[in-house]
Amino acid sequence: MLKKLSITLIFFILIAGCSGSDNSPVDSGLENGIFHFGNGSEPQGIDPHVVTGVPEHHILISLCEGLTIANPDGGPNLPGVAESWTISNDGKEYIFYLNKNAKWSNGEVMTADDFVWSWMRILTASLGSQYPDMLYYLEGAEEYHTGKITDFNEVGIKAIDDHTLKVNLKSPTPFFLGLLSHYSTWPVHKETVLKHGSIDDRTGEWTRPGNFVCNGPFQLKTWELNNKIVVEKNPHYWDAETVKLNEMHFYPVSNVMTEDRMFRAGQLHLTSTLPSQKCPVYIEENNPDLRIDPYMGQYFYRLNINNPYLTDVKVRKALAYSINRKLLVERVKRCGQIPAYSFTPPGSNGYYPDTELPFNPELAKQLMAEAGYSESNPFPKLEILFNTNEDHRKIALAIQQMWQENLGIQVELVNQDWKVYLSREMVGDFQVSRAGWIGDYEDPNTFLDLMRPNRGNNKTGWEDLEYDFVMQKANSTNNQEERYELLMEAERILIKNMPIIPLYTYVRAYQLSPDVKGYKPHILDHHHPKFIYLERD
Amino acid sequence: MLAIFFKRILLAIPVLFAVATITFFLIKIAPGGPFDADRAVSPQVLKNLNEAYNLNASNWEQYVDYMSGLLRGDLGPSFRFPGRSVSEMIATGLPVTFELAFYAILIALVMGVFSGVLAALKRNTFLDFIPMSIAMIGICVPTFLMGPLLVLIFGINLEVLPVSGWGQLPGDKILPSLTLGFAYAAYIARLSRGGMLEVLNQDFIRTARAKGLTERMVVVKHAMQGGLIPVVSFLGPAIAGLLAGSFVVETIFQIPGLGRFYVEAAFNRDYTMILGTTIFFSAMIVFFNLMSDLASLWLNPRSRDAS
Numbered sequence: 001m002l003k004k005l006s007i008t009l010i011f012f013i014l015i016a017g018c019s020g021s022d023n024s025p026v027d028s029g030l031e032n033g034i035f036h037f038g039n040g041s042e043p044q045g046i047d048p049h050v051v052t053g054v055p056e057h058h059i060l061i062s063l064c065e066g067l068t069i070a071n072p073d074g075g076p077n078l079p080g081v082a083e084s085w086t087i088s089n090d091g092k093e094y095i096f097y098l099n100k101n102a103k104w105s106n107g108e109v110m111t112a113d114d115f116v117w118s119w120m121r122i123l124t125a126s127l128g129s130q131y132p133d134m135l136y137y138l139e140g141a142e143e144y145h146t147g148k149i150t151d152f153n154e155v156g157i158k159a160i161d162d163h164t165l166k167v168n169l170k171s172p173t174p175f176f177l178g179l180l181s182h183y184s185t186w187p188v189h190k191e192t193v194l195k196h197g198s199i200d201d202r203t204g205e206w207t208r209p210g211n212f213v214c215n216g217p218f219q220l221k222t223w224e225l226n227n228k229i230v231v232e233k234n235p236h237y238w239d240a241e242t243v244k245l246n247e248m249h250f251y252p253v254s255n256v257m258t259e260d261r262m263f264r265a266g267q268l269h270l271t272s273t274l275p276s277q278k279c280p281v282y283i284e285e286n287n288p289d290l291r292i293d294p295y296m297g298q299y300f301y302r303l304n305i306n307n308p309y310l311t312d313v314k315v316r317k318a319l320a321y322s323i324n325r326k327l328l329v330e331r332v333k334r335c336g337q338i339p340a341y342s343f344t345p346p347g348s349n350g351y352y353p354d355t356e357l358p359f360n361p362e363l364a365k366q367l368m369a370e371a372g373y374s375e376s377n378p379f380p381k382l383e384i385l386f387n388t389n390e391d392h393r394k395i396a397l398a399i400q401q402m403w404q405e406n407l408g409i410q411v412e413l414v415n416q417d418w419k420v421y422l423s424r425e426m427v428g429d430f431q432v433s434r435a436g437w438i439g440d441y442e443d444p445n446t447f448l449d450l451m452r453p454n455r456g457n458n459k460t461g462w463e464d465l466e467y468d469f470v471m472q473k474a475n476s477t478n479n480q481e482e483r484y485e486l487l488m489e490a491e492r493i494l495i496k497n498m499p500i501i502p503l504y505t506y507v508r509a510y511q512l513s514p515d516v517k518g519y520k521p522h523i524l525d526h527h528h529p530k531f532i533y534l535e536r537d
Numbered sequence: 538m539l540a541i542f543f544k545r546i547l548l549a550i551p552v553l554f555a556v557a558t559i560t561f562f563l564i565k566i567a568p569g570g571p572f573d574a575d576r577a578v579s580p581q582v583l584k585n586l587n588e589a590y591n592l593n594a595s596n597w598e599q600y601v602d603y604m605s606g607l608l609r610g611d612l613g614p615s616f617r618f619p620g621r622s623v624s625e626m627i628a629t630g631l632p633v634t635f636e637l638a639f640y641a642i643l644i645a646l647v648m649g650v651f652s653g654v655l656a657a658l659k660r661n662t663f664l665d666f667i668p669m670s671i672a673m674i675g676i677c678v679p680t681f682l683m684g685p686l687l688v689l690i691f692g693i694n695l696e697v698l699p700v701s702g703w704g705q706l707p708g709d710k711i712l713p714s715l716t717l718g719f720a721y722a723a724y725i726a727r728l729s730r731g732g733m734l735e736v737l738n739q740d741f742i743r744t745a746r747a748k749g750l751t752e753r754m755v756v757v758k759h760a761m762q763g764g765l766i767p768v769v770s771f772l773g774p775a776i777a778g779l780l781a782g783s784f785v786v787e788t789i790f791q792i793p794g795l796g797r798f799y800v801e802a803a804f805n806r807d808y809t810m811i812l813g814t815t816i817f818f819s820a821m822i823v824f825f826n827l828m829s830d831l832a833s834l835w836l837n838p839r840s841r842d843a844s
Contacts, residue, residue, distance in 0.1 A: 044619060203620045226797055254797075255788045261701065419573055422574070456577040456579055
């Protein structure tokens with residue numbers, strides 16, 4: 001009996017195994033126009049006003065569309081729901097002319113009112129959206145969100161007619177069109193949302209397959225939790241002719257090694273990332289599927305200004321000057337990362353900061369001596385806080401060694417669970433803490449705004465009125481050249497005061513099947529699926 | 538036996554109550570909250586979020602609220618996945634986890650009992666040494682190594698089996714079931730060998746042989762019934778362990794089971810999800826332990842008569 005069972009089992013393995021080997025999902029995807037997309041982790045949801053995160057963005061960009069869309073070749077945004085727009089001379093008034101063919105996935109025509117209602121929704125405080133500040137540039141938006149005004153008519157968005165939308169901003173915001181390709185500004189279908197809950201209902205079931213209505217190139221077909229989300233071509237999309245894919249399958253593969261194996265076995269066209277230890281190997285092997293794209297993200301260390309040992313700017317500078325960034329990216333990261341000498345990644349929409357961060361151990365030692373530390377009065381033990389992750393540990397180990405060698409400082413590495421790390425950062429319970437920031441839109445403001453006083457993500461305790469003044473001034477001018485000069489001045493103030501130590505600029509490293517065409521490098525990692533298609537050379 | 542069953546069920550209620558209470562307050566002590574994120578939200582937004590999930594109330598009020606919901610069978614909404622209830626997510630992951638555990642335990646039993654019994658019957662021969670050495674390797678090699686190894690051989694090099702997924706591609710259930718089953722097969726092999734060796738030396742086996750039964754009858758009908766009692770006792774905790782501990786295999790093979798929800802909920806501070814899955818798994822452990830105790834009682838004639 002047992003023997004028979006064992007033989008059956010082996011037979012089953014062989015039969016089932018052989019039947020699966022002929023046609024991999026990548027091969028069949030090519031025939032059927034199905035794009036198999038490795039998407040990192042299970043998305044929290046697909047309500048664009050509630051969720052945050054990269055996997056959520058990948059799915060939402062296929063399901064919904066804002067007034068503008070990211071340009072796949074870089075540069076200014078392309079028309080989305082708005083087919084054209086005009087901007088007033090003072091840069092504060094935008095008139096959007098909506099595409100009359102723009103429809104919801106249920107076939108209803110989109111109107112300017114849809115945007116008014118959607119923006120009212122994200123600014124409704126009780127919804128608890130985490131991105132309302134993306135619209136704070138509108139007149140009265142912040143006041144409405146914080147309850148200072150209660151009449152939404154006072155907010156700077158009006159429907160002039162069914163297909164014309166007027167937006168009034170507080171100050172000229174040259175990156176405003178760029179903001180509109182961020183999912184928090186995208187519309188939601190009023191009737192569908194209200195059918196399943198109220199305007200501020202986070203838990204309504206309107207995002208389920210069968211209920212979900214939006215206006216993107218694809219529509220939601222199925223959603224199996226932790227398994228796969230399938231979206232299919234939306235026939236009502238205004239530019240459906242351009243859309244070549246029939247379906248996209250999103251796999252929430254949280255384990256990077258599993259994702260790598262899936263790609264190698266032909267189960268994925270695209271991986272969300274790459275196991276960091278494999279990147280140098282793939283570079284060496286000239287792996288044709290490896291892609292390393294520029295990415296608007298910065299890896300840096302936060303210094304807690306309120307810590308008594310870090311209040312002296314000389315100490316902060318000494319710490320920054322004793323780090324060999326080139327060595328860090330060449331020997332530790334080894335995946336095409338770029339040493340960072342400014343807070344904003346250079347090249348963000350034509351912005352090239354001129355700040356310098358020398359690797360100069362002698363100068364660093366001298367600064368430490370000036371700060372009053374010597375062999376007889378050594379600098380106390382310093383703690384680097386990071387969330388548990390092998391890559392962060394490697395960086396911290398390298399910096400620990402550099403500080404020990406170059407400054408003679410004893411450094412302790414403290415790794416904590418993600419939430420504990422966040423909570424310690426939030427309450428200022430750290431000395432040095434690792435950090436990363438990815439731009440929300442293609443403008444230096446997405447980085448530099450972070451360090452203004454009272455910004456929740458500053459976390460360093462550093463408040464500089466001059467910096468705040470320059471930033472304010474930069475954001476009230478309509479002249480881009482003048483604005484960039486002011487932003488660069490802010491950048492210089494930041495690097496002079498060193499509340500953060502920039503380490504390197506991120507890259508997007510992933511694997512892409514050669515069958516995938518039209519998936520171009522994009523600094524914000526925005527890839528509108530209507531430009532993507534499958535073709536074998 | 539029925540009395541034992543009801544007595545144990547009654548005892549389980551305070552156990553589960555204690556589990557729920559301790560877990561509730563432990564997660565409140567843990568630093569960090571469900572809405573802490575890399576991109577910190579403003580205090581205003583945080584207040585709104587806490588209000589939406591009743592987290593502004595005192596711990597005691599939240600506890601009473603949660604427990605009264607629990608009594609009604611309501612495990613609350615997930616904090617991490619807006620619009621999803623914990624019960625719904627458990628119901629989604631459970632069939633997959635059960636199916637995986639079922640195949641794994643089946644593989645473990647077939648492989649384990651077969652090699653264990655064979656080893657006992659052919660004691661101190663190659664048929665004993667080889668399966669037992671493999672079993673020892675099975676015990677020593679963790680699933681996080683075994684899984685990728687099997688994938689490398691059968692998925693990447695031989696290209697005969699999919700490397701991940703569950704029910705999407707033909708044969709994608711084989712490698713995860715084998716990975717999970719193999720570790721338990723090893724334990725079962727050693728347990729059944731030990732149990733069989735003990736029984737094979739007993740008088741009733743000698744009697745069975747003396748009365749002229751075939752060796753197969755002696756082994757299958759007489760020896761195995763007693764020899765496999767340790768295996769049955771092991772099965773209860775093993776099945777519970779398989780259900781709660783399949784996280785690693787689920788992650789390696791991208792399986793949408795409950796184990797991933799359980800572990801990820803803890804990392805995300807998804808309070809209701811942590812509570813829901815902990816209480817559910819506790820109930821499972823209690824239930825399968827009870828089942829295995831009852832099966833052991835039933836298999837052992839002495840205790841069966843006594844009860």
